[in-house]
Amino acid sequence: MNAITGIAAEDLPAPAGAPILSVSGLRVSYGRIEAVRGVDLAVGAGEFVGIIGSNGAGKTSLLRAVTGVLKPAGGSVTFDGADTTGSGSHVMVARGLAMVPEGRMVFADQSVRDNLLLGAFTRIKADPQGVAADIDRMTRMFPRLGERIDQQAGTLSGGEQQMLAIARGLLSRPKLLVIDELSLGLAPKILDMLFPVLTQLNREGLSILLVEQMASYALAVTHRTYVMENGRVLFDGESKALAGDDRVLDAYLGRRGKH
Amino acid sequence: MEAVTQYLLTGLSVGSVYAMVGLGFYVMWTAAKAVNFNFGDIFMLGAVLTVVAIDQGIPLLPAAVLAVAAAAIAAAAIERGFVRPFNREANAIGWMLTTIAVGTMIESATTALFGSNPRGLPSPLAETPIRLGGAGIYPQELLLPVALIIVAVGLELFYRRTMLGRAMRAVAWNRTAAGLVGIDADRITLIAFGIAGVLGALAGLLIGPVVQASSTMGAVIGLKGFMVAIIAGIANARGVVIAGVLYGVAEKFIEGYLSTAARDAIGFTLMVLLLLLFPQGLFGRKEIKKV
Numbered sequence: 001m002n003a004i005t006g007i008a009a010e011d012l013p014a015p016a017g018a019p020i021l022s023v024s025g026l027r028v029s030y031g032r033i034e035a036v037r038g039v040d041l042a043v044g045a046g047e048f049v050g051i052i053g054s055n056g057a058g059k060t061s062l063l064r065a066v067t068g069v070l071k072p073a074g075g076s077v078t079f080d081g082a083d084t085t086g087s088g089s090h091v092m093v094a095r096g097l098a099m100v101p102e103g104r105m106v107f108a109d110q111s112v113r114d115n116l117l118l119g120a121f122t123r124i125k126a127d128p129q130g131v132a133a134d135i136d137r138m139t140r141m142f143p144r145l146g147e148r149i150d151q152q153a154g155t156l157s158g159g160e161q162q163m164l165a166i167a168r169g170l171l172s173r174p175k176l177l178v179i180d181e182l183s184l185g186l187a188p189k190i191l192d193m194l195f196p197v198l199t200q201l202n203r204e205g206l207s208i209l210l211v212e213q214m215a216s217y218a219l220a221v222t223h224r225t226y227v228m229e230n231g232r233v234l235f236d237g238e239s240k241a242l243a244g245d246d247r248v249l250d251a252y253l254g255r256r257g258k259h
Numbered sequence: 260m261e262a263v264t265q266y267l268l269t270g271l272s273v274g275s276v277y278a279m280v281g282l283g284f285y286v287m288w289t290a291a292k293a294v295n296f297n298f299g300d301i302f303m304l305g306a307v308l309t310v311v312a313i314d315q316g317i318p319l320l321p322a323a324v325l326a327v328a329a330a331a332i333a334a335a336a337i338e339r340g341f342v343r344p345f346n347r348e349a350n351a352i353g354w355m356l357t358t359i360a361v362g363t364m365i366e367s368a369t370t371a372l373f374g375s376n377p378r379g380l381p382s383p384l385a386e387t388p389i390r391l392g393g394a395g396i397y398p399q400e401l402l403l404p405v406a407l408i409i410v411a412v413g414l415e416l417f418y419r420r421t422m423l424g425r426a427m428r429a430v431a432w433n434r435t436a437a438g439l440v441g442i443d444a445d446r447i448t449l450i451a452f453g454i455a456g457v458l459g460a461l462a463g464l465l466i467g468p469v470v471q472a473s474s475t476m477g478a479v480i481g482l483k484g485f486m487v488a489i490i491a492g493i494a495n496a497r498g499v500v501i502a503g504v505l506y507g508v509a510e511k512f513i514e515g516y517l518s519t520a521a522r523d524a525i526g527f528t529l530m531v532l533l534l535l536l537f538p539q540g541l542f543g544r545k546e547i548k549k550v
Contacts, residue, residue: 069435089435090441090442093438093441098440099439101435101436105436105439106436108432109432110429117425118429118437121422121440125422169439
């Protein structure tokens with residue numbers, strides 16, 4: 001039994017099996033502006049995948065279409081073997097996809113405990129004991145949350161709110177955890193504590209899709225990385241290999257000339 | 260002295276009605292950032308449908324329960340048909356028009372079916388007034404503050420202690436984040452309008468025996484309930500309760516010392532002045548301004 005996600009090892013599909021998430025030809029537009037222009041992407045079961053790219057590359061829009069926050073203008077999303085294109089986010093959570101949104105979006109006017117209970121909204125009726133046990137696990141994983149369990153979430157520091165957002169996401173017992181801009185506004189000291197937690201969760205079998213503007217962090221922790229620019233995937237590859245690739249730097253600095 | 264007691268007691272009673280209607284606006288607003296502007300019609304349905312059910316030979320209590328349930332369903336149906344489709348975009352205002360339109364339809368239909376004359380709502384608590392500190396008052400009127408306390412405490416417990424209540428607060432805080440933990444925000448909003456419907460209909464049927472049931476009984480009271488919610492700062496439930504009760508008491512004093520005619524003129528003027536002085540409402544928090 002996985003200590004944190006509560007997933008038993010035998011429940012996990014083989015890492016080399018069918019992808020847990022596959023996205024094909026995905027397009028997102030806001031009125032006449034196209035933010036995502038035909039993206040193909042896959043996350044294998046048990047894989048830790050990163051998406052990097054400069055501000056405005058379309059990373060967040062891509063995630064929002066995958067997690068059902070907005071409807072894509074075209075293309076398809078397949079999650080856990082089912083076509084989920086255009087499904088609402090509450091449906092996706094019930095299917096096993098949880099998202100830690102950009103800016104964390106904790107329920108600031110409710111207690112840390114209530115935020116965690118809300119994270120388990122889709123399963124608390126069926127499994128109240130399991131939820132209570134998972135909340136205990138979260139407070140062991142993030143002791144700071146345990147200390148502040150009855151405090152209003154809005155009074156937490158940025159780092160603590162990010163811990164809460166991750167824990168809240170895990171409480172739905174997802175098959176895939178999608179994280180948007182983990183590092184946003186956080187001190188390096190906090191990041192040095194949060195990234196190893198993600199690595200640990202992944203080792204225990206959780207598939208993770210991480211969007212991150214700080215490429216160095218993303219490349220250090222993920223197996224594979226997609227590099228996005230102007231709403232398209234420029235290229236992807238093993239994160240280790242990409243860490244020394246000049247093309248990554250070029251994508252960030254806009255040195256490809258044509259744009 | 261007796262007059263003062265009289266004004267206080269009847270004011271407390273009518274103020275409880277404003278507070279309950281105001282709480283209905285609070286519940287709708289927190290979930291949807293929109294309201295049913297003709298919420299007074301749900302209040303009216305609470306009383307009128309009770310009379311209709313009694314006409315069918317149903318005893319008072321089951322008739323009241325049926326009326327509240329039917330009014331709550333109507334309130335939820337208004338959300339589904341006349342608020343949701345017109346509240347899709349941020350800062351949408353179509354729901355203002357559509358809820359007024361459907362409210363006018365409900366009022367006209369009720370006049371056509373129920374008749375234009377007010378009808379009594381028989382209640383054993385509204386037959387003989389009792390004397391209390393020199394004032395005369397129907398026990399029915401004393402029922403209203405009691406109901407208000409039960410409703411307000413119940414609402415507080417619901418929001419803090421139940422999963423549905425937490426989900427409703429989550430939707431109020433951030434609809435996107437609520438969706439991302441698996442909450443169907445549309446469904447929660449529908450339920451919120453139903454709960455608001457229960458509050459409004461309950462207020463209507465409880466005051467019905469004192470003021471009589473009619474198709475137009477909700478118009479001004481709905482407006483006043485909305486007003487006290489705005490004056491309080493619509494996102495503050497306790498503030499709405501206090502503002503509602505105070506407004507009811509103030510009205511009775513104006514009525515008593517000046518005249519019934521002066522009541523609404525002075526009352527509404529007072530509200531406008533208060534809103535000038537406290538644009539966020541008396542108990543409202545300053546909203547974070549986006550630059």
